[in-house]
Amino acid sequence: MATSDLATAMQRAARVLQRRPATGIHDDAPATAHWQAGTRVVASHANGTQVLTDMPGELGGGGDQVTPGWLFRASLASCLATRIAMGAAAEGIELGRLEVLASSRSDTRGLLGMTDAAGAPVSAEPSDVHLRVRIAAPGVPPQRLRTLVEDSHRHSPIPAAVEHAVPVDLRIDIDAS
Known part of the structure; x- marks a missing residue:
């Protein structure tokens, strides 16, 4: 989709949501x-x-x-890249390059339910997550691109879910054997 087509689609959606905000709430x-x-x-x-x-x-x-962990990182990277592309289109910026690298560091002992030397459970989640964005847009000042990325990051659903630790409701159904 061309940048102008993406911008038009986003403007159309924003107009609908301004008139009827409840239409934006949906089950994913x-x-x-x-x-x-x-x-x-x-x-x-x-x-x-x-x-x-x-x-x-x-x-x-x-x-x-x-691995499922890689899918987690892929969702972080692709969600942020998508939101940056949307933000660029909304601002009329023609991107020349956009690449998002998501990396993390984990301790496999947590996955295996192990404890550390002091007997405390080792956490299964990544200890840190990093997002690195490489972006270029001909004729666009670096500060404008930096602001675009920062604003996009704040409005990117998957990174926001991770940063704000969305609670998970676990329900268990056990089938009869």
Whole structure:
């Protein structure tokens, strides 16, 4: 989609939301994960898209698919890149380059339910997450691009969910054997 087409679509959506704010509140498309075997899982979208995950061989997986942790980082990176592209279109900025790298650092002991030397549980979540944006737009001052990225980051749903620690409601249904 061309920058102007994206900007037009966003303006149209904003007009609708200004008139009827409640139309912006919606249930997001669910992701359903089905265990296949070992550590192999297939995540599915209602539109038929499927993503296969597995763990590395060192953790009992085949090592030939992306891990769920990588999907987490991919969602951070792609969500921010999408929001930056949307923000650029809204401002009439023609991007020449946009790349978002998401990285994190984790302790596998947390995944395995282990404790540290003092006997405290090791946390399973990443200890830190980093987003690095490379951006270029011919004729656009660096400060304007920096502001675009910072504003986009504040309005990017996945990074915001991580930064604000959205609570997770866990429900368990047990089928009869």
